[in-house]
Amino acid sequence: DEQGTVATAATTEDTEWITSISVGTPAQTLPMDFDTGSSDLWVMGASTSGTSGHTTYNANTSTSAEAMSGATWTISYGDGSSSSGDVYTDVVTIGNLTVSQQAVEVATTLSSEFTSDTALSGLVGLAMSSINTVKPTAQQTWFDNIKSNLASPLFTADLKHGEQGSYNFGYIDSSAYTGSIYYADLVTSSTYAGFWSFVSNGYSVGSNTTTTTGSTAVTGIADTGTTLLMLPDAVVAAYYAEVSSAVDSEQEGGYIFSCDATLPDFTFNVGEGSITVPGEYLNFEAISTGSSSCYGGLQSDSGIGISIFGDVALKAALVVFDSGNSRLGWAAK
Numbered sequence: 001d002e003q004g005t006v007a008t009a010a011t012t013e014d015t016e017w018i019t020s021i022s023v024g025t026p027a028q029t030l031p032m033d034f035d036t037g038s039s040d041l042w043v044m045g046a047s048t049s050g051t052s053g054h055t056t057y058n059a060n061t062s063t064s065a066e067a068m069s070g071a072t073w074t075i076s077y078g079d080g081s082s083s084s085g086d087v088y089t090d091v092v093t094i095g096n097l098t099v100s101q102q103a104v105e106v107a108t109t110l111s112s113e114f115t116s117d118t119a120l121s122g123l124v125g126l127a128m129s130s131i132n133t134v135k136p137t138a139q140q141t142w143f144d145n146i147k148s149n150l151a152s153p154l155f156t157a158d159l160k161h162g163e164q165g166s167y168n169f170g171y172i173d174s175s176a177y178t179g180s181i182y183y184a185d186l187v188t189s190s191t192y193a194g195f196w197s198f199v200s201n202g203y204s205v206g207s208n209t210t211t212t213t214g215s216t217a218v219t220g221i222a223d224t225g226t227t228l229l230m231l232p233d234a235v236v237a238a239y240y241a242e243v244s245s246a247v248d249s250e251q252e253g254g255y256i257f258s259c260d261a262t263l264p265d266f267t268f269n270v271g272e273g274s275i276t277v278p279g280e281y282l283n284f285e286a287i288s289t290g291s292s293s294c295y296g297g298l299q300s301d302s303g304i305g306i307s308i309f310g311d312v313a314l315k316a317a318l319v320v321f322d323s324g325n326s327r328l329g330w331a332a333k
């Protein structure tokens with residue numbers, strides 16, 4: 001009954017959290033973006049163009065690498081980024097837990113979002129294996145491969161603002177949260193199948209003084225690979241109605257406000273409880289260096305088709321991805 005933990009740390013502006021994994025024999029250490037919103041483990045290849053400045057994976061120097069003949073993959077993310085390539089199996093160790101024949105998807109094409117992000121070598125998909133893109137045969141995620149060896153078939157994400165966080169596999173660290181863990185069952189309808197999806201049946205805007213509450217039910221996904229909190233227009237409008245300087249800017253592609261604005265907290269319901277995202281987490285960054293206008297951490301999900309509880313919301317909680325019980329848990333910390 002194995003358990004493991006691995007540290008994760010945010011890049012500037014909490015844009016993404018980078019976590020190191022080991023691939024191959026001898027081990028090649030790769031900084032990766034753990035993504036609970038997708039299900040492909042892919043890495044930049046040593047011979048892939050556009051990878052200068054990146055740490056890359058070289059299957060040729062790994063004695064345990066085996067090409068998966070005829071297998072290919074291609075993935076595109078909602079922000080327009082994409083990658084594609086071929087497939088190997090190799091040893092993949094995360095937090096002292098080892099999968100001996102993990103499908104390692106090697107990128108031979110990369111969009112500019114990835115070639116320009118020298119902090120990372122690839123993604124570790126932690127959503128359901130049903131949405132893995134490998135053809136002709138979809139491959140299992142690393143979590144699905146390790147799951148049967150774990151004390152409990154679950155993992156937790158503990159992302160933190162401005163300090164190191166952790167991903168734990170097989171156990172819940174009782175010292176990592178306060179109060180109760182509130183659970184919501186996964187949503188299985190077609191749009192959300194394959195994701196860590198849940199229904200939040202209400203929200204409130206405001207700090208101790210004035211709070212406005214809404215009963216809009218939000219169905220969304222817990223997605224560590226997405227930076228922002230992306231919710232329905234009605235919820236977003238209700239939030240920024242409490243920020244006097246806020247405007248929905250065509251030019252900036254979302255809500256901006258004065259950087260010195262005092263932002264209200266945002267609370268969303270989960271099961272019998274709720275999670276509060278502190279106002280300061282909802283000021284993402286200045287729209288450009290030195291500007292006095294700041295871009296909101298809460299933005300509209302219009303055009304996406306689903307709501308996304310990204311890093312802005314996740315870093316306010318300990319989040320339990322409970323495969324064994326098909327549910328998602330959220331706890332304050």
Ligand SMILES: Cc1nn(C)c(C)c1CC(=O)Nc1ccccn1
Pocket residue numbers: 035037038077078079080081225226304308
């Ligand atoms: C679905 C979606 N629509 N829009 C506008 C955004 C930003 C998303 C989320 C998204 O793209 N997440 C992502 C990107 C790269 C790697 C992993 N996850």
